[in-house]
Amino acid sequence: MINKFDTQSIFSFSAIAADNLAVHELAGFQQTFSSGYFCRRCLxxxxNRLLPLTDxxxxxxTHLQHNKYLNSLENDLQMKSKFGVVGPSPLNGLQNFDPTTSFPGDLMHDFYEGVCPLIIMAMLKEASSSRLITYNAIQNRTENFVYGNLDKSNKPPAIMVKHFNSDRIVGSAAQKYCLFRLFPIMFSDLVERLESFKIYLILRELLDMVLALSQRKRWLPFMETLSINFQCLMLDLLPHKVIPKVHFITEYTRIIDENGPPVRYWCMRYEAAHLYFKKIAMQSYNFKNIPKTSAQRQQLRQCFFLSKPYFLRTFEEASDTKQTRMHEIDSKVKILIAQRYGQQLVQSDQSLLRCSKLIHNHIIYKQYAVYVYDLEHVEEIPLFFQVLYIFKFNQRWMFIVDFLNTDGFSTKLWSYKLSSYGRLGIVLPNDLKYFHKGLDLYEIDNLHVVNLTSRLTKNN
Ligand SMILES: [Zn+2]
Structure with missing residues (x-):
């Protein structure tokens, strides 16, 4: 409970997000992951990580058992570790704290920086050893791939020969995920000929569900099956790559069951903030008191953000705006506007404000980006529209959209196939309910496809 001037804030501790090494240090578990009992959730x-989960x-x-291990450590000072437990946690006095459950896995470290780049590397190495593509051609392709307008902010660095030698993919977590997500599109000509692509598909399906923000309890048994399949296939095809994170991945069903959607407690936000401090540390040339400079800059930055009128409030921000006269607008669009706002507006040759990007209530809308506007049937097939124009009329922003046809799902590309029949319509920013992330449309094998960033479900 925190006392404020006239009120009290009541809160309770639930969980701590951190990378595995930090968690083990803080919770009092062994800090090595290459021997012994390396998991903080199970024994x-x-x-034994190499035993198939089917067997x-x-x-x-459990909390009770953990306390017993701590007692035996206390009674026998010669004993350094008992079932991976090395000592009490400094947080033991915290109400609600339990070293075995208070540290759920971190999706960013386990997936984005763990198994996802591992599988990318395995697929590329297999492609090269099967003589489907050379390392140089891979570098070329990853360098020259044309990322969509929204994806390009996370454009990963090219994969070079030296990365194959070091067996490491470089880049930030978001960049690694971007590469993982677009991999089937980028290498569409060869993925089906790769054995390890089977692992990709299982992992991708699991990750899409793990990343979903509304999740359904009834997904859990299926996620459990996917986890087991993933681990077994890893043992079959890539036994030398079964790192401890492969085991951690298989525990997400339980983590979600106990803690809810992992994106609610992942390290992604922290990493973004940390990046800012790393930049300051590099650029300030302060070799005596880095914390002081960092704290000062951070405070000034916070003051600046808080002074902006739209901080945490609803606001609109349009960029690249220009006036368009009615006669310059496409005739199909004019018919739509006339149907909605009357013929007079169209005939008056009035000018409308238009923009290519609109931030409305903290959601980014971009011209030509694709958005999900509904989910159809029990299978929850997403329906998409593409924003063609963003206009302002009567002080309100509106989108002229093309309602696209969802033609099916391509497992190979792990993307929805879309086509346009020229069904135009007007949509207002507040009409969008299901998925607020704009998506890029890619053209591949004569198909227009869109690659979702998580599985979607209705919020009821
Ligand atoms: Zn475990």
């Missing part, structure tokens, strides 16, 4: 050992079920850690 798997480093050797074995690992005992889950």
């Amino acid at each position: 798997v050992t480093y050797e 074995v079920h690992f005992i889950q850690r």
Whole structure:
């Protein structure tokens, strides 16, 4: 409870998000992941991680059992570690704290910086060893791939020969995810000939569900099956790549069951903030007191943001605006405007304000981007429209959109196939309900496809 001037804020501790090494240090578990009991949630050992999950079920850690391990450590000072537990956590006095459940896995570290780049590397190496593509051609392709307008802010660096030698993909977590997501589009000509692409498909389906912000309880058994399939296929095809994170991935069903959607407690926001401090540390040339400079800059930055009138409030911000006269507007669009706002407006040759990007209530709308406006049938097939124009009329912004046809789902490209029949319509920013992220349309194999960033479900 925090006392304020005239009120009190009541809160309770629930979970801590951190990378695995930091968690193990803070929770009092062993800090090595290459031997012994490396998991903070169950009693798997480093050797047993290679047992297929179809044959074995690992005992889950419990608060009671954890305390017993701590007691035996206390009673026998010679003993350095008991089932991976090395000592009490400094947070033990915190109400609601339990070292075995208070540290759910972090999606960013386990997926984006863990298994996703691992699978990308495995697929590319397989492609090269099967003589489907050379390292140089891979570098060329990753360098010259044309990313969509929205994806290009996370454009990953090219994968070079030296990265294959070091077995590492460089870049930020968001860039690695962007590469993982667009991999089937980027390498559409060869993915189907790769054995390891089977692992990609299972992992991708699982990740799409893990990333979903509204999740359904009834997904959990299927997610469990996907996790088991993923682990078994890894053992079959890439046994040397079964790192501890492969085991951690298989525990997300339980993590979600206990804590809800992982994007609610991931390290992504922290990483973005951390990036800012890293930049300051590099650029300030302060070698004596970096924390002081960082704190000062951070405070000034916060003051600046808080002084802006739209901080945490509803606002509109349009960029690249210009006036368009009625006679310059496409005739189909004019018919639409006339139907909605009357013939007089169209005949008056009045000018309308138009823009290419609109931020409305913290949501970014971009011209030519694709948005999900509904989910259809029990399968929850997304319906899309593409924003053709963004106009302002009567002090209100509106989108002229093309309602696209969802022609099906391409498993190979892990994308929805879309086509246009020229069904235009007017949509207002507040009409959008299901998915506020703009998506890029890619053209591949004579198809127009859109690659979602998570599985969608209605909020009811
Ligand atoms: Zn475990």
